[in-house]
Amino acid sequence: MLAASPNPRRPPCLVVGGGFSGLSAALLLSRAGFPVEVVEGSSELGGLAGRVEFRGIACDLGSHRLHPAGLRAPVLAELAEEGMFLRRPRRGRLLLRGHAVPYPPRLLPLARALGPRRALATAAHLALRGVHPKWEAEENDGPEDVGFEEFVRRRVGPAAYEAFYRPYAEKVWGLPPDQLSQSVAKKRVSTSNPLRALQGGEFAYPRGGISELIQTLADKLRARGVVLRTDCAVEPGGHKGPVLWSGPLDGLVPTELEHRGLTLVFLAIPLSRVSSVDTWYAPEERFWFGRVSELGNFSPALRRVGETVLCVEIPQGGARPGLQYTGDRLPELVAQLATAGILPGGVHPIAAEQLFLPRVYPLYPRGWRAVWTDAMERVAQGGDVFPFGRQGLFLHCNLDHCAVIAAQLVDHLERGGTAAAWAGGADRFLGLRVRD
Numbered sequence: 012m013l014a015a016s017p018n019p020r021r022p023p024c025l026v027v028g029g030g031f032s033g034l035s036a037a038l039l040l041s042r043a044g045f046p047v048e049v050v051e052g053s054s055e056l057g058g059l060a061g062r063v064e065f066r067g068i069a070c071d072l073g074s075h076r077l078h079p080a081g082l083r084a085p086v087l088a089e090l091a092e093e094g095m096f097l098r099r100p101r102r103g104r105l106l107l108r109g110h111a112v113p114y115p116p117r118l119l120p121l122a123r124a125l126g127p128r129r130a131l132a133t134a135a136h137l138a139l140r141g142v143h144p145k146w147e148a149e150e151n152d153g154p155e156d157v158g159f160e161e162f163v164r165r166r167v168g169p170a171a172y173e174a175f176y177r178p179y180a181e182k183v184w185g186l187p188p189d190q191l192s193q194s195v196a197k198k199r200v201s202t203s204n205p206l207r208a209l210q211g212g213e214f215a216y217p218r219g220g221i222s223e224l225i226q227t228l229a230d231k232l233r234a235r236g237v238v239l240r241t242d243c244a245v246e247p248g249g250h251k252g253p254v255l256w257s258g259p260l261d262g263l264v265p266t267e268l269e270h271r272g273l274t275l276v277f278l279a280i281p282l283s284r285v286s287s288v289d290t291w292y293a294p295e296e297r298f299w300f301g302r303v304s305e306l307g308n309f310s311p312a313l314r315r316v317g318e319t320v321l322c323v324e325i326p327q328g329g330a331r332p333g334l335q336y337t338g339d340r341l342p343e344l345v346a347q348l349a350t351a352g353i354l355p356g357g358v359h360p361i362a363a364e365q366l367f368l369p370r371v372y373p374l375y376p377r378g379w380r381a382v383w384t385d386a387m388e389r390v391a392q393g394g395d396v397f398p399f400g401r402q403g404l405f406l407h408c409n410l411d412h413c414a415v416i417a418a419q420l421v422d423h424l425e426r427g428g429t430a431a432a433w434a435g436g437a438d439r440f441l442g443l444r445v446r447d
C-alpha cells in the first residue's frame with residue numbers, strides 16, 4: 012500500500028505506547044491524514060497483547076480470545092474481513108468443589124458441583140430476585156457504592172457468592188471483597204444475567220496467536236510510512252501537537268490508583284496434548300492459579316511435535332510479586348495441576364519459564380471513582396495530552412474496547428476536539444464490561 016500523504020492542516024501526533032490501542036489509533040490517524048509517530052518504551056511492540064517466545068512458540072501473555080461481537084469494532088472488523096481469525100468452539104472448564112464444570116457453565120453440571128443445598132438456595136434466590144436484564148444498570152456507579160460483596164450477594168445469593176465469587180475476588184485482588192468497589196463485579200464478574208453465561212458459543216482467535224494482531228497492524232503502519240520506535244520511553248511534555256497517551260495514567264498525573272499484577276508460568280509438557288480444554292478457571296483458594304490455558308487448543312500454529320505448552324496464570328492478589336514458581340515451588344505447582352485434573356499424574360514439565368506482568372488488573376477499592384475523577388480533572392488541565400487505552404484511562408477492558416476508544420479519540424481529533432473535552436468525557440468508558 013502507498014504511504015499516505017499527510018494533510019498539511021492536520022497537526023503531527025505522537026502516539027505513546029505501541030500496544031493494541033496505540034497501533035490502532037496510529038493507523039486510524041494516519042488514514043485521516045495526520046502525520047503520526049509511535050513510541051514504545053519496551054523493546055517490543057504489543058504491550059499486554061504482546062508475546063513471549065517459549066519453546067519456539069509465540070505464547071500470548073495469558074489466555075486471550077476475542078468475543079465474536081468484538082469483531083464488529085473498528086480495526087478488528089477490518090482484520091476479520093481479511094480472514095485473520097479462526098473460529099473456535101469454547102471449551103472451558105470451571106473447577107468447583109472437585110468438579111470440572113463446562114464453561115460457559117451448563118445448568119446440570121453446575122448444580123452438581125454446587126451441591127444440592129447450594130444449588131437450590133441459588134435457584135431460589137434467582138427466582139425471587141428475578142433475572143433482570145438491567146441488573147447492572149440499576150445502582151450504576153451512583154453516589155452509593157455498596158461494595159463487591161454486597162453487590163454480588165444481592166444478585167446471585169450467598170451460596171454462589173461463597174462458592175465462586177468471593178474466593179475469585181480474593182485471589183485476584185488480595186483485598187477483603189467488602190473493601191472492593193461494586194465496579195469490580197460489574198467489570199469483571201458477569202452478574203448481569205446469569206442465563207447469558209449459560210450460552211456456549213465460540214470465540215475468534217488469530218491463527219498465529221494474539222500478537223499476530225500487533226504484527227499485522229505494525230506492518231500496515233510501516234507500509235504507510237509511519238515510524239514505530241521501540242526502546243523509547245517518553246514523558247508527556249515536549250511534543251508540539253497532540254500526544255495520544257496509552258501509557259499509565261500515573262505517568263501523566265500522580266494518583267493513588269494502583270494495579271495488581273499477574274505471574275505467568277509457561278510449562279512445556281511432554282505430551283502432544285494434555286486435553287481438549289482451552290482454558291481452566293480455578294477460583295478456589297487451594298490453587299495458586301486462577302486460570303490455565305493450553306495454547307495448542309487455541310490454534311494449531313501454537314503446537315509443537317511431541318510437546319504442548321500450558322500457560323499458568325497466578326494472580327498477584329495478596330502474594331508478593333517476586334515469588335518464583337519455576338524453582339522450589341515447581342513440584343507443588345505441578346501437584347496442584349494434577350489435583351485439579353489439568354495434568355495427568357506423574358507427568359512433569361520438561362521446561363518452565365516465568366514472567367511477571369506488573370500492571371494487569373486495575374484495583375478498584377470503594378471510593379476509587381472520586382480519585383479517578385480528580386486525576387482526569389488534572390489531566391484535563393495538562394495541555395495537549397489525550398489519555399486512552401487500558402492504562403491511560405485506568406480501565407479493565409477488552410481489545411475491542413481498546414479499538415472503539417482509539418476510533419473515538421481519532422474522531423475527536425478530526426473534529427478539532429480539545430484534550431480538556433476528551434478527559435472531561437472519558438467517564439463514559441468506565442461502564443465497559445469485560446467479556447471473558
Ligand SMILES: Cc1cc2nc3c(=O)[nH]c(=O)nc-3n(C[C@H](O)[C@H](O)[C@H](O)COP(=O)(O)OP(=O)(O)OC[C@H]3O[C@@H](n4cnc5c(N)ncnc54)[C@H](O)[C@@H]3O)c2cc1C
Nearest residue numbers: 028030031032052058059073075076245258400401409410
Ligand atoms: C492475562 C490477560 C488476558 C486478557 N484476555 C483478553 C481477552 O481474552 N480478550 C480481550 O479482548 N482482551 C483481553 N485482555 C486485555 C487486552 O490484552 C488489553 O485490553 C489490551 O492489550 C490493552 O492494550 P493497550 O494498548 O490499551 O495497553 P497496553 O497493552 O498496556 O499497552 C501500553 C503500552 O504503552 C507502553 N508504554 C507505557 N509507558 C510508556 C512511555 N512512557 N513511553 C512509551 N511507551 C510506554 C507500554 O510498554 C505498553 O506497550 C487480556 C489481558 C491480560 C493481561
